[in-house]
Amino acid sequence: MSMSTKMLFERRVILVLAGVGALAVLPFAVIRLWQQDWAIAAVDSIVSSVFIAIFAYVWNTEKTTIPGFVISIFFLLTATLTVVLKGPQNIAWLYPSMIGVFFLVGRKWGVTVNVITIAIVMAVIWNQVEPLDRLTLLLSALATNAFAYVFALSTAKQRKLLAEQARRDGLTQALNRRAFEEQLNWLVSVHQRIHSAPELIIFDIDHFKSINDEFGHDQGDRVLIQLTRIIEARLRATDQLYRIGGEEFAILPLETQPYHSDSLADELRQLVAESSLMAERSITISAGVAAHQPDETAEQWFKRADKALYEAKDAGRNCVKVSPSFDDTTQHAAAS
Numbered sequence: 465m466s467m468s469t470k471m472l473f474e475r476r477v478i479l480v481l482a483g484v485g486a487l488a489v490l491p492f493a494v495i496r497l498w499q500q501d502w503a504i505a506a507v508d509s510i511v512s513s514v515f516i517a518i519f520a521y522v523w524n525t526e527k528t529t530i531p532g533f534v535i536s537i538f539f540l541l542t543a544t545l546t547v548v549l550k551g552p553q554n555i556a557w558l559y560p561s562m563i564g565v566f567f568l569v570g571r572k573w574g575v576t577v578n579v580i581t582i583a584i585v586m587a588v589i590w591n592q593v594e595p596l597d598r599l600t601l602l603l604s605a606l607a608t609n610a611f612a613y614v615f616a617l618s619t620a621k622q623r624k625l626l627a628e629q630a631r632r633d634g635l636t637q638a639l640n641r642r643a644f645e646e647q648l649n650w651l652v653s654v655h656q657r658i659h660s661a662p663e664l665i666i667f668d669i670d671h672f673k674s675i676n677d678e679f680g681h682d683q684g685d686r687v688l689i690q691l692t693r694i695i696e697a698r699l700r701a702t703d704q705l706y707r708i709g710g711e712e713f714a715i716l717p718l719e720t721q722p723y724h725s726d727s728l729a730d731e732l733r734q735l736v737a738e739s740s741l742m743a744e745r746s747i748t749i750s751a752g753v754a755a756h757q758p759d760e761t762a763e764q765w766f767k768r769a770d771k772a773l774y775e776a777k778d779a780g781r782n783c784v785k786v787s788p789s790f791d792d793t794t795q796h797a798a799a800s
């Protein structure tokens with residue numbers, strides 16, 4: 465799978481901060497050298513070199529954890545050293561540094577390293593400022609930290625919500641085709657490492673077009689929503705239901721007994737046939753089942769399940785068909 469959204473976000477933040485950091489600090493390094501202010505010039509030169517090195521590292525490797533910590537420590541160390549070397553009036557640099565840290569290392573580490581830094585900086589300036597100024601500086605630094613924490617928390621929640629919404633179908637709230645393909649590919653990739661072959665059920669509402677034609681699209685929508693509800697209520701939490709097309713659904717049962725998906729599919733078929741999804745007519749589903757074969761691609765596996773579904777339609781609908789290789793595997797397992 466490609467990089468997660470969080471990783472991409474952190475990578476971008478690090479690249480922007482490292483790039484901007486290098487561009488912002490480099491001129492100061494040159495000015496300080498020109499002014500022969502050797503201590504600050506040395507700090508600025510080291511900081512800008514580290515920013516350039518981090519930018520190149522993240523650009524080339526896509527790794528973010530260590531660079532995130534390194535930039536954070538540099539931000540805080542630079543802000544602290546500036547206070548030590550140039551006096552308490554330079555504490556202003558601590559505030560943007562603390563906010564940057566939240567983006568780089570996450571809110572839990574962010575709040576921890578920031579509080580430690582505030583303690584160090586306060587110890588440094590303790591005897592250099594008036595008691596009232598001490599209190600002002602301490603409270604403003606802590607408030608900045610608290611606001612940054614709350615902001616980071618709400619941003620993380622929103623990112624999680626958006627990522628979840630991108631995996632859901634708007635009408636039924638079942639997981640969507642994108643989530644299905646991700647899970648299908650993941651199961652194919654882990655097949656060698658798990659005990660039994662992953663299994664796939666695909667099912668489709670029979671003569672759904674005629675429901676739309678006779679009773680209207682809204683009624684068709686209601687059937688899709690209610691069907692999703694009754695199937696999800698029957699499934700275990702680990703057996704996810706996906707809406708993969710208009711009236712086509714899939715289930716990837718996990719932690720089920722091996723070669724058990726055909727009976728699960730038949731149970732669901734019966735459940736739908738016996739439920740009163742519509743008062744005016746009975747609703748039925750047809751299903752195809754396939755167990756993944758070693759060395760088979762996700763597409764080949766899906767096609768076999770889809771072929772079994774079409775066999776169920778050809779056989780008169782309201783029934784379940786299993787892919788022949790599913791039976792072979794079942795027999796093989798029973799024989800061994």
Ligand SMILES: Nc1nc2c(ncn2[C@@H]2O[C@H](COP(=O)(O)OP(=O)(O)OP(=O)(O)O)[C@@H](O)[C@H]2O)c(=O)[nH]1
Pocket residue numbers: 635668669670671672673674676680681682683684685688709710711777781
């Ligand atoms: N109401 C509603 N209808 C949909 C939605 N998505 C697809 N459809 C309809 O689902 C119908 C699918 O029709 P077909 O593919 O011919 O399948 P069918 O009528 O169920 O026939 P069989 O599958 O062969 O039993 C089409 O009329 C689509 O317009 C949706 O979100 N809401």
